Amino acid sequence: MELSIRNLQHSFGGEPVIKGINLYLQKGEFVSLIGPSGCGKSTLFNLITGLDIPHEGEISLDGQNIIGKRGYSSYMMQKDLLFPWKTVLENVLLGPMITKQQTEQVKEEALSLFPLFGLEGYEHSYPDVLSGGMKQRAALLRTFLHKKELLLLDEPFGALDALTREKMHSWLLQIWRKMQRTVLFITHSIDEAIFLSDRIYVLAPRPTEVILEEKVTLSRPRKTEMKVSPEFLELKGRLMNALYEMNE
Numbered sequence: 001m002e003l004s005i006r007n008l009q010h011s012f013g014g015e016p017v018i019k020g021i022n023l024y025l026q027k028g029e030f031v032s033l034i035g036p037s038g039c040g041k042s043t044l045f046n047l048i049t050g051l052d053i054p055h056e057g058e059i060s061l062d063g064q065n066i067i068g069k070r071g072y073s074s075y076m077m078q079k080d081l082l083f084p085w086k087t088v089l090e091n092v093l094l095g096p097m098i099t100k101q102q103t104e105q106v107k108e109e110a111l112s113l114f115p116l117f118g119l120e121g122y123e124h125s126y127p128d129v130l131s132g133g134m135k136q137r138a139a140l141l142r143t144f145l146h147k148k149e150l151l152l153l154d155e156p157f158g159a160l161d162a163l164t165r166e167k168m169h170s171w172l173l174q175i176w177r178k179m180q181r182t183v184l185f186i187t188h189s190i191d192e193a194i195f196l197s198d199r200i201y202v203l204a205p206r207p208t209e210v211i212l213e214e215k216v217t218l219s220r221p222r223k224t225e226m227k228v229s230p231e232f233l234e235l236k237g238r239l240m241n242a243l244y245e246m247n248e
């Protein structure tokens, strides 16, 4: 599965938001997007998932045009909330329930993934007893169960405290390796982008475009101590320069 985006342009009420984005994702890659607040990252995800239609440009998966077409990716939105009146299991099964696909088999599969997502024992609890990290893992489990190879994650750890966030990074990489998905990840954190990704795109302020593409050459599996390695810090410097220069 290869995602290719060419010359993508979009505006709201005549105001340009996306000036022209070109990017690609190869099968199995983990790619991050960093950009200033309001530059159009979530808009880009809405275009990829077919929730909105771009004014110009191409979006294709393995050469097939997917503009305006839904169902080709699993999307975890920034505020992918759990319903407080549903149990954790009911929440993670929401997708299959809506599309009326909920079979015993999907339920069994969901239950078998609870330990991997650190939620064992909480299947029949309500979300209010979960910690922030557990809530995000439940929302991620719901997204993974959607079973599309392309996974779009819009700042899934933005609201978590620093230590929980660190733990979630190693955990997410482990899940990504096991479940073999292709990930496009939005974040405001340079450290998070470097630690997780194979490649990083830096986006300009609105109207946005790609201003820098960097390959992350750190070996895998990633280890926390790599965050202070010269390679990591050098790349962080280049990304910081790109982000700060355009805000001057």
Ligand SMILES: Nc1ncnc2c1ncn2[C@@H]1O[C@H](COP(=O)(O)OP(=O)(O)OP(=O)(O)O)[C@@H](O)[C@H]1O
Pocket (backbone or CB within 6 Å): 012, 013, 017, 035, 036, 037, 038, 039, 040, 041, 042, 043, 044, 206
């Ligand atoms: N449906 C809409 N109608 C009009 N304007 C919109 C709509 N959706 C988004 N915008 C505007 O487009 C711009 C980009 O929004 P978007 O949410 O894509 O940015 P973002 O990069 O994801 O922001 P953040 O990093 O803060 O989450 C913003 O100025 C926003 O107000």
